[in-house]
């Protein structure tokens with residue numbers, strides 16, 4: 081068993097670490113100021129400029145296959161990069177990526193959707209959740225009815241990330257009510273100018289998702305992604321594309337937050353001594369350090385399984401559940417260590433507090449991860465302690 085990184089892995093990670101500290105962290109005060117004024121932390125142009133700067137050094141399409149101009153990095157390497165990006169709350173991500181299911185596009189769709197999305201000239205969003213169907217995604221009610229050579233889509237999607245900015249959506253609709261998720265759901269590529277509209281949803285986070293409303297939106301047959309009736313499998317493939325990446329990002333955030341807590345604990349004095357001298361504070365710091373270490377190994381193990389091509393769903397659920405729970409406990413402790421200052425908007429702690437809360441909800445809530453983990457154990461799909469084979 082070898083836990084060390086290769087020279088190449090270390091170089092890639094260190095490049096991103098430097099990029100984060102040199103290019104992104106200095107933007108933090110301005111990002112905070114704008115967000116406090118209810119503006120986006122980065123404008124689209126600023127994001128594009130930063131992405132172009134990273135591209136000059138080859139950081140483009142981290143997981144995009146090399147034949148599409150990407151880096152085609154492994155899951156482990158990608159997890160390491162996400163952890164680095166998580167060290168800042170500046171809303172940056174590398175350019176050159178497209179949703180995994182867009183790679184199922186046929187030749188015409190490839191030209192119109194996949195390639196422009198990778199190049200960053202078009203923006204997509206993934207729309208399955210509905211007001212009446214979240215965790216229970218099989219309960220979706222949006223319909224697509226055949227009318228000659230066209231489909232007529234009706235329904236409402238909710239909480240769609242990027243739904244306000246997207247110029248096309250990958251929307252999932254019931255095309256055969258009897259079959260439902262077992263062959264009766266289809267994915268459609270629908271341009272905004274086909275007539276769907278989006279409405280901003282105000283959340284406790286800094287970027288609002290959207291509701292998408294479809295009223296008799298018509299699309300030709302050519303807009304079906306993959307096969308008619310195979311949409312639910314595509315949706316599951318999208319959701320399962322990299323559950324480990326969400327807690328991976330949280331590793332970086334928690335490390336940065338813990339660093340802030342340590343600095344504050346060492347300098348803030350009460351009753352004639354730094355609060356770092358108090359066992360109550362030391363235990364919060366110790367527990368956080370232990371949990372970050374544990375989270376790192378859970379995430380890397382899940383990513384390693386992805387790279388091995390084995391079924392990684394169980395390991396990914398464990399990493400997602402643990403990451404969501406522990407990141408929230410850690411940010412809460414860090415806020416506590418900062419006392420009243422932690423609660424102010426002068427520091428970014430409360431911002432991270434709000435952002436990390438989402439980790440327990442989207443792409444499978446804590447309860448749904450537990451359901452998956454328990455089912456795997458109860459039904460014997462995985463062996464207790466079977467992680468090492």
Ligand SMILES: Cc1cc2nc3c(=O)[nH]c(=O)nc-3n(C[C@H](O)[C@H](O)[C@H](O)COP(=O)(O)OP(=O)(O)OC[C@H]3O[C@@H](n4cnc5c(N)ncnc54)[C@H](O)[C@@H]3O)c2cc1C
Nearest residue numbers: 206207208209213214215216239240241289442443445447
């Ligand atoms: C900011 C944000 C961004 C999002 N982005 C997207 C996106 O881009 N595309 C998209 O399609 N969706 C998106 N979602 C939707 C997200 O995936 C759902 O909110 C999530 O799956 C939970 O569904 P729900 O909100 O309907 O809650 P519900 O499913 O109604 O659950 C309510 C509560 O009941 C619990 N619960 C449900 N079923 C069970 C069970 N069987 N056993 C025990 N407890 C249970 C849940 O864990 C939760 O605590 C986003 C959500 C948010 C908040």
